[in-house]
Amino acid sequence: MAGNQPYQAGRHFLQIPGPTNVPDRILRAMDGPTIDHRGPAFESLALRVLDGIKGVFQTKAPVVIYPASGTGAWEAALVNTLAPGDRVLMVETGQFATLWKALADRLGLEVVFLQGDWRHGVNAQEIAAALDEDKDKTIKAVCCVHNETSTGVTSDIAAVRRAMDDAGHPALLMVDTISSLASIDYRHDEWGVDVTIGGSQKGLMLPPGLSFNAVGEKALAAHEAGGMTRSYWDWSAMLGANKGGAFPYTPATNLLYGLDEAIRMLNEEGLQNVFQRHARLAEATRRAVAAWGLETVAQVDSERSNSLTAVLLPDGHDADAFRAVVLQRFNMSLGNGLGRLAGKAFRIGHLGDFNELMLAGTLCGVEMGLAAANVPHNRGGVQAALDFLSET
Protein backbone atom coordinates (compact mmCIF):
# COMPACT_ATOMS: atom_id res chain seq x y z
CA MET A 1 0.00 0.00 0.00
CA ALA A 2 2.01 2.96 1.28
CA GLY A 3 5.07 4.21 -0.60
CA ASN A 4 8.18 2.10 -0.47
CA GLN A 5 7.12 -0.24 2.35
CA PRO A 6 7.29 -3.90 1.32
CA TYR A 7 3.94 -5.69 1.22
CA GLN A 8 2.74 -6.92 4.61
CA ALA A 9 0.37 -9.84 4.26
CA GLY A 10 -3.11 -9.82 5.75
CA ARG A 11 -5.32 -6.96 6.77
CA HIS A 12 -3.79 -3.90 8.33
CA PHE A 13 -5.27 -3.22 11.78
CA LEU A 14 -6.19 0.45 11.88
CA GLN A 15 -6.76 0.77 15.63
CA ILE A 16 -6.39 4.51 15.94
CA PRO A 17 -9.42 6.38 17.29
CA GLY A 18 -10.27 7.70 13.86
CA PRO A 19 -10.17 7.37 10.99
CA THR A 20 -11.54 3.90 11.65
CA ASN A 21 -11.81 0.74 9.57
CA VAL A 22 -14.18 1.39 6.67
CA PRO A 23 -16.36 -1.70 6.18
CA ASP A 24 -16.52 -3.32 2.75
CA ARG A 25 -20.21 -2.49 2.40
CA ILE A 26 -19.40 1.21 2.64
CA LEU A 27 -16.41 0.97 0.33
CA ARG A 28 -18.61 -0.73 -2.26
CA ALA A 29 -21.39 1.80 -1.81
CA MET A 30 -18.94 4.61 -2.58
CA ASP A 31 -17.62 2.83 -5.65
CA GLY A 32 -20.18 4.28 -8.03
CA PRO A 33 -20.31 6.99 -10.67
CA THR A 34 -20.31 10.56 -9.43
CA ILE A 35 -23.67 11.81 -10.63
CA ASP A 36 -25.16 15.20 -11.49
CA HIS A 37 -25.65 16.81 -8.10
CA ARG A 38 -28.49 18.90 -9.52
CA GLY A 39 -30.31 15.92 -11.04
CA PRO A 40 -33.21 13.80 -9.73
CA ALA A 41 -31.14 10.78 -8.62
CA PHE A 42 -29.03 12.99 -6.38
CA GLU A 43 -32.09 14.70 -4.96
CA SER A 44 -33.54 11.51 -3.55
CA LEU A 45 -30.14 10.48 -2.12
CA ALA A 46 -29.73 13.86 -0.44
CA LEU A 47 -33.21 13.92 1.04
CA ARG A 48 -32.71 10.38 2.37
CA VAL A 49 -29.36 11.07 4.08
CA LEU A 50 -30.43 14.47 5.42
CA ASP A 51 -33.39 12.76 7.05
CA GLY A 52 -31.55 9.61 8.11
CA ILE A 53 -28.64 11.40 9.78
CA LYS A 54 -31.05 13.01 12.27
CA GLY A 55 -31.62 9.64 13.91
CA VAL A 56 -27.90 9.26 14.56
CA PHE A 57 -27.88 12.57 16.46
CA GLN A 58 -31.16 11.58 18.17
CA THR A 59 -32.72 14.80 16.98
CA LYS A 60 -35.56 16.15 14.90
CA ALA A 61 -33.54 19.29 14.14
CA PRO A 62 -31.92 19.86 10.76
CA VAL A 63 -28.38 18.57 10.32
CA VAL A 64 -26.04 20.45 8.00
CA ILE A 65 -23.54 18.27 6.11
CA TYR A 66 -20.25 19.90 5.06
CA PRO A 67 -17.63 18.54 2.67
CA ALA A 68 -14.99 19.19 5.34
CA SER A 69 -13.10 17.54 8.17
CA GLY A 70 -14.38 17.96 11.71
CA THR A 71 -12.41 21.16 12.16
CA GLY A 72 -14.62 22.81 9.55
CA ALA A 73 -17.72 21.93 11.53
CA TRP A 74 -16.12 23.41 14.68
CA GLU A 75 -15.62 26.67 12.80
CA ALA A 76 -19.10 26.53 11.29
CA ALA A 77 -20.74 26.23 14.72
CA LEU A 78 -18.94 29.33 15.97
CA VAL A 79 -19.20 31.62 12.93
CA ASN A 80 -22.91 30.98 12.45
CA THR A 81 -23.90 31.93 15.99
CA LEU A 82 -21.34 34.24 17.59
CA ALA A 83 -19.97 37.71 16.94
CA PRO A 84 -16.30 38.74 17.25
CA GLY A 85 -15.57 39.67 20.87
CA ASP A 86 -18.35 37.43 22.24
CA ARG A 87 -17.36 35.56 25.38
CA VAL A 88 -17.46 31.76 25.24
CA LEU A 89 -16.85 29.25 28.00
CA MET A 90 -14.74 26.27 26.96
CA VAL A 91 -13.32 23.42 29.01
CA GLU A 92 -9.80 22.04 28.73
CA THR A 93 -10.48 18.32 28.65
CA GLY A 94 -7.48 17.60 26.41
CA GLN A 95 -5.91 18.26 23.01
CA PHE A 96 -9.14 18.51 21.00
CA ALA A 97 -10.71 20.97 23.41
CA THR A 98 -7.45 22.95 23.24
CA LEU A 99 -7.50 23.00 19.43
CA TRP A 100 -11.13 24.15 19.35
CA LYS A 101 -10.24 26.88 21.84
CA ALA A 102 -7.34 28.02 19.64
CA LEU A 103 -9.71 28.18 16.68
CA ALA A 104 -12.11 30.33 18.72
CA ASP A 105 -9.21 32.62 19.69
CA ARG A 106 -8.30 33.09 16.04
CA LEU A 107 -11.89 34.01 15.20
CA GLY A 108 -11.67 36.86 17.70
CA LEU A 109 -13.84 35.30 20.38
CA GLU A 110 -12.97 35.93 24.00
CA VAL A 111 -12.55 32.48 25.50
CA VAL A 112 -12.91 31.75 29.20
CA PHE A 113 -10.97 28.46 29.34
CA LEU A 114 -11.62 26.30 32.40
CA GLN A 115 -8.32 24.53 33.08
CA GLY A 116 -8.21 20.76 33.28
CA ASP A 117 -5.67 18.05 34.02
CA TRP A 118 -6.36 16.01 30.85
CA ARG A 119 -7.55 13.08 32.97
CA HIS A 120 -11.09 14.15 33.80
CA GLY A 121 -14.22 15.18 31.96
CA VAL A 122 -16.14 18.43 32.05
CA ASN A 123 -17.01 19.41 35.61
CA ALA A 124 -20.61 20.67 35.54
CA GLN A 125 -20.21 22.36 38.93
CA GLU A 126 -17.34 24.46 37.61
CA ILE A 127 -19.49 25.47 34.67
CA ALA A 128 -22.32 26.39 37.05
CA ALA A 129 -19.90 28.51 39.10
CA ALA A 130 -18.58 30.32 36.02
CA LEU A 131 -22.11 31.02 34.82
CA ASP A 132 -23.21 32.23 38.27
CA GLU A 133 -20.36 34.74 38.22
CA ASP A 134 -21.49 36.00 34.84
CA LYS A 135 -24.20 38.30 36.26
CA ASP A 136 -24.57 40.33 33.05
CA LYS A 137 -24.92 37.18 30.93
CA THR A 138 -22.05 38.12 28.67
CA ILE A 139 -21.12 34.48 28.01
CA LYS A 140 -22.82 33.59 24.74
CA ALA A 141 -21.90 29.91 24.46
CA VAL A 142 -20.65 26.96 26.48
CA CYS A 143 -18.55 24.59 24.34
CA CYS A 144 -17.67 21.04 25.42
CA VAL A 145 -16.10 17.99 23.85
CA HIS A 146 -18.34 15.00 24.60
CA ASN A 147 -15.64 12.38 24.05
CA GLU A 148 -12.10 13.76 24.37
CA THR A 149 -10.18 11.65 21.89
CA SER A 150 -6.75 12.59 23.24
CA THR A 151 -7.47 11.18 26.71
CA GLY A 152 -10.30 8.66 26.33
CA VAL A 153 -12.58 10.60 28.67
CA THR A 154 -16.32 11.03 28.11
CA SER A 155 -18.18 13.92 29.70
CA ASP A 156 -21.71 14.07 31.07
CA ILE A 157 -23.45 16.50 28.72
CA ALA A 158 -26.85 16.15 30.39
CA ALA A 159 -25.21 17.41 33.61
CA VAL A 160 -23.83 20.43 31.77
CA ARG A 161 -27.32 21.22 30.47
CA ARG A 162 -28.75 20.96 34.01
CA ALA A 163 -26.04 23.27 35.33
CA MET A 164 -26.88 25.85 32.66
CA ASP A 165 -30.61 25.57 33.36
CA ASP A 166 -30.08 25.81 37.13
CA ALA A 167 -28.02 28.95 36.61
CA GLY A 168 -30.84 30.32 34.43
CA HIS A 169 -28.20 31.20 31.86
CA PRO A 170 -29.18 31.80 28.23
CA ALA A 171 -25.84 30.78 26.63
CA LEU A 172 -25.92 28.32 23.76
CA LEU A 173 -24.60 24.83 24.42
CA MET A 174 -22.32 23.48 21.68
CA VAL A 175 -20.93 19.96 21.83
CA ASP A 176 -18.24 18.19 19.79
CA THR A 177 -19.27 14.55 19.28
CA ILE A 178 -16.75 13.75 16.56
CA SER A 179 -15.45 10.62 18.32
CA SER A 180 -18.67 9.62 20.10
CA LEU A 181 -21.33 9.94 17.43
CA ALA A 182 -22.68 6.46 16.54
CA SER A 183 -20.56 4.80 19.24
CA ILE A 184 -21.54 6.36 22.58
CA ASP A 185 -25.12 7.33 23.45
CA TYR A 186 -25.61 10.98 22.55
CA ARG A 187 -28.96 12.80 22.55
CA HIS A 188 -29.06 16.20 20.88
CA ASP A 189 -32.74 16.86 21.62
CA GLU A 190 -33.14 15.28 25.04
CA TRP A 191 -30.00 16.96 26.39
CA GLY A 192 -31.03 20.35 25.05
CA VAL A 193 -27.93 20.88 22.96
CA ASP A 194 -28.04 23.86 20.59
CA VAL A 195 -25.30 22.84 18.14
CA THR A 196 -23.81 19.36 17.86
CA ILE A 197 -20.64 18.88 15.83
CA GLY A 198 -19.89 15.52 14.20
CA GLY A 199 -17.46 13.99 11.73
CA SER A 200 -17.56 11.10 9.29
CA GLN A 201 -14.36 9.20 9.98
CA LYS A 202 -14.92 7.76 13.45
CA GLY A 203 -18.10 6.03 14.67
CA LEU A 204 -19.81 6.61 11.34
CA MET A 205 -17.29 4.23 9.69
CA LEU A 206 -16.70 6.51 6.69
CA PRO A 207 -13.49 7.94 5.29
CA PRO A 208 -12.66 11.49 6.40
CA GLY A 209 -14.26 14.30 4.46
CA LEU A 210 -17.74 14.95 5.86
CA SER A 211 -18.67 16.83 8.99
CA PHE A 212 -21.92 17.92 10.57
CA ASN A 213 -23.75 20.59 12.53
CA ALA A 214 -27.03 19.57 14.13
CA VAL A 215 -28.76 22.91 14.55
CA GLY A 216 -31.32 23.52 17.29
CA GLU A 217 -33.93 26.28 17.14
CA LYS A 218 -32.15 28.62 19.53
CA ALA A 219 -28.95 28.32 17.54
CA LEU A 220 -30.83 28.99 14.33
CA ALA A 221 -32.32 32.13 15.87
CA ALA A 222 -28.85 33.30 16.93
CA HIS A 223 -27.66 32.62 13.39
CA GLU A 224 -30.49 34.65 11.86
CA ALA A 225 -29.94 37.55 14.24
CA GLY A 226 -26.16 37.76 13.87
CA GLY A 227 -22.99 35.73 13.91
CA MET A 228 -19.80 36.50 12.04
CA THR A 229 -18.94 37.18 8.43
CA ARG A 230 -19.36 33.81 6.80
CA SER A 231 -19.92 32.35 3.39
CA TYR A 232 -18.87 28.73 2.90
CA TRP A 233 -20.19 27.74 6.34
CA ASP A 234 -23.45 29.68 6.19
CA TRP A 235 -26.31 27.60 7.54
CA SER A 236 -29.06 29.51 5.71
CA ALA A 237 -27.62 28.77 2.30
CA MET A 238 -27.29 25.10 3.25
CA LEU A 239 -30.66 24.66 4.88
CA GLY A 240 -32.39 26.49 2.05
CA ALA A 241 -30.87 24.29 -0.63
CA ASN A 242 -31.27 21.13 1.48
CA LYS A 243 -35.05 21.54 1.54
CA GLY A 244 -35.08 20.61 -2.14
CA GLY A 245 -32.43 17.89 -1.84
CA ALA A 246 -29.62 20.16 -3.09
CA PHE A 247 -26.47 21.81 -1.77
CA PRO A 248 -25.32 25.38 -2.39
CA TYR A 249 -22.03 24.06 -3.80
CA THR A 250 -20.76 20.72 -5.07
CA PRO A 251 -21.33 18.12 -2.37
CA ALA A 252 -19.02 15.16 -1.68
CA THR A 253 -21.32 12.89 -3.67
CA ASN A 254 -19.47 9.60 -3.19
CA LEU A 255 -19.08 10.17 0.53
CA LEU A 256 -22.84 10.68 0.65
CA TYR A 257 -23.27 7.24 -0.96
CA GLY A 258 -21.16 5.95 1.90
CA LEU A 259 -23.17 7.90 4.48
CA ASP A 260 -26.39 6.48 3.08
CA GLU A 261 -24.99 2.96 3.57
CA ALA A 262 -23.61 3.78 7.04
CA ILE A 263 -27.02 4.99 8.21
CA ARG A 264 -28.60 1.82 6.79
CA MET A 265 -26.08 -0.33 8.67
CA LEU A 266 -26.58 1.52 11.96
CA ASN A 267 -30.34 1.14 11.63
CA GLU A 268 -30.03 -2.57 10.82
CA GLU A 269 -27.97 -3.16 13.95
CA GLY A 270 -30.02 -0.68 16.00
CA LEU A 271 -28.40 2.36 17.54
CA GLN A 272 -28.84 1.08 21.11
CA ASN A 273 -27.15 -2.19 20.12
CA VAL A 274 -24.31 -0.22 18.55
CA PHE A 275 -23.80 1.60 21.87
CA GLN A 276 -23.97 -1.71 23.77
CA ARG A 277 -21.39 -3.30 21.50
CA HIS A 278 -19.02 -0.38 22.02
CA ALA A 279 -19.52 -0.50 25.79
CA ARG A 280 -18.76 -4.22 25.90
CA LEU A 281 -15.64 -4.05 23.75
CA ALA A 282 -14.43 -1.04 25.75
CA GLU A 283 -14.90 -2.88 29.03
CA ALA A 284 -12.94 -5.86 27.70
CA THR A 285 -10.16 -3.48 26.68
CA ARG A 286 -10.07 -1.93 30.15
CA ARG A 287 -9.84 -5.40 31.72
CA ALA A 288 -6.81 -6.09 29.54
CA VAL A 289 -5.12 -2.83 30.49
CA ALA A 290 -5.73 -3.49 34.19
CA ALA A 291 -4.33 -7.02 33.90
CA TRP A 292 -1.21 -5.69 32.19
CA GLY A 293 -0.76 -3.48 35.25
CA LEU A 294 -0.87 -0.34 33.11
CA GLU A 295 -2.78 2.83 33.85
CA THR A 296 -5.42 4.49 31.70
CA VAL A 297 -5.24 8.25 31.22
CA ALA A 298 -8.88 8.50 32.35
CA GLN A 299 -8.98 8.49 36.14
CA VAL A 300 -12.68 8.21 36.89
CA ASP A 301 -14.44 4.92 36.12
CA SER A 302 -17.70 6.45 34.97
CA GLU A 303 -15.86 8.75 32.55
CA ARG A 304 -13.89 6.05 30.71
CA SER A 305 -14.61 6.25 27.00
CA ASN A 306 -16.32 3.46 25.12
CA SER A 307 -14.75 4.46 21.81
CA LEU A 308 -11.08 4.51 22.75
CA THR A 309 -8.73 3.78 25.63
CA ALA A 310 -5.62 5.91 26.22
CA VAL A 311 -2.92 4.02 28.11
CA LEU A 312 0.08 5.49 29.93
CA LEU A 313 3.43 3.77 29.57
CA PRO A 314 5.62 3.39 32.67
CA ASP A 315 8.08 6.27 33.19
CA GLY A 316 11.15 6.02 31.03
CA HIS A 317 9.36 4.14 28.23
CA ASP A 318 8.56 5.89 24.98
CA ALA A 319 5.04 5.25 23.70
CA ASP A 320 6.02 6.15 20.14
CA ALA A 321 8.86 3.61 20.12
CA PHE A 322 6.37 1.01 21.34
CA ARG A 323 3.88 1.96 18.60
CA ALA A 324 6.60 1.72 15.98
CA VAL A 325 7.37 -1.86 17.08
CA VAL A 326 3.68 -2.79 16.90
CA LEU A 327 3.37 -1.32 13.41
CA GLN A 328 6.49 -2.97 12.10
CA ARG A 329 6.01 -6.38 13.70
CA PHE A 330 2.23 -6.77 13.64
CA ASN A 331 0.99 -4.39 10.96
CA MET A 332 -1.20 -2.51 13.41
CA SER A 333 -1.51 1.26 13.86
CA LEU A 334 -2.23 2.49 17.39
CA GLY A 335 -3.01 6.12 18.20
CA ASN A 336 -0.18 8.35 19.40
CA GLY A 337 -0.15 10.51 22.50
CA LEU A 338 -1.28 14.03 21.61
CA GLY A 339 -0.12 17.35 23.03
CA ARG A 340 1.18 16.99 26.55
CA LEU A 341 0.69 13.19 26.33
CA ALA A 342 3.07 12.88 23.35
CA GLY A 343 5.43 9.95 23.90
CA LYS A 344 3.79 9.16 27.24
CA ALA A 345 0.58 7.45 26.13
CA PHE A 346 -0.79 5.41 23.28
CA ARG A 347 -4.43 5.06 22.30
CA ILE A 348 -6.39 1.97 21.32
CA GLY A 349 -9.31 2.80 19.05
CA HIS A 350 -12.22 0.39 19.58
CA LEU A 351 -14.93 2.18 17.67
CA GLY A 352 -16.75 1.93 14.40
CA ASP A 353 -17.03 -1.31 12.44
CA PHE A 354 -15.45 -3.50 15.10
CA ASN A 355 -16.18 -6.83 16.76
CA GLU A 356 -14.88 -9.25 19.37
CA LEU A 357 -12.34 -11.06 17.22
CA MET A 358 -10.98 -7.77 15.87
CA LEU A 359 -10.59 -6.64 19.47
CA ALA A 360 -8.90 -9.92 20.39
CA GLY A 361 -6.42 -9.43 17.54
CA THR A 362 -5.85 -5.83 18.58
CA LEU A 363 -5.16 -6.74 22.20
CA CYS A 364 -2.85 -9.59 21.12
CA GLY A 365 -0.88 -7.07 19.08
CA VAL A 366 -0.61 -4.74 22.06
CA GLU A 367 0.44 -7.52 24.44
CA MET A 368 3.04 -8.92 22.04
CA GLY A 369 4.21 -5.39 21.34
CA LEU A 370 4.72 -4.64 25.03
CA ALA A 371 6.94 -7.71 25.25
CA ALA A 372 8.79 -6.94 22.02
CA ALA A 373 9.44 -3.33 23.10
CA ASN A 374 10.54 -4.43 26.59
CA VAL A 375 7.83 -2.45 28.35
CA PRO A 376 7.35 -3.84 31.87
CA HIS A 377 3.89 -5.37 32.19
CA ASN A 378 2.08 -8.44 33.48
CA ARG A 379 1.02 -11.12 31.06
CA GLY A 380 -2.62 -12.13 30.84
CA GLY A 381 -4.28 -8.96 29.56
CA VAL A 382 -5.65 -10.71 26.50
CA GLN A 383 -6.90 -13.56 28.69
CA ALA A 384 -8.70 -11.14 31.01
CA ALA A 385 -10.44 -9.56 28.02
CA LEU A 386 -11.42 -12.94 26.55
CA ASP A 387 -12.73 -14.10 29.92
CA PHE A 388 -14.92 -11.01 30.14
CA LEU A 389 -16.20 -11.48 26.58
CA SER A 390 -17.00 -15.15 27.01
CA GLU A 391 -18.71 -14.68 30.37
CA THR A 392 -21.00 -11.86 29.29
Ligand SMILES: *Cc1c(COP(=O)(O)O)cnc(C)c1O
Ligand atom coordinates in the same frame (compact mmCIF):
# COMPACT_ATOMS: atom_id res chain seq x y z
C1 LIG B 1 -10.99 13.78 15.30
C2 LIG B 1 -11.51 14.85 16.17
C3 LIG B 1 -11.56 16.19 15.78
C4 LIG B 1 -10.87 16.71 14.56
O1 LIG B 1 -11.50 16.43 13.41
P1 LIG B 1 -10.74 16.57 12.01
O2 LIG B 1 -11.61 15.73 11.16
O3 LIG B 1 -9.35 16.05 12.18
O4 LIG B 1 -10.76 18.00 11.63
C5 LIG B 1 -12.14 17.10 16.63
N1 LIG B 1 -12.66 16.74 17.80
C6 LIG B 1 -12.62 15.48 18.23
C7 LIG B 1 -13.18 15.12 19.56
C8 LIG B 1 -12.03 14.49 17.43
O5 LIG B 1 -11.97 13.23 17.87
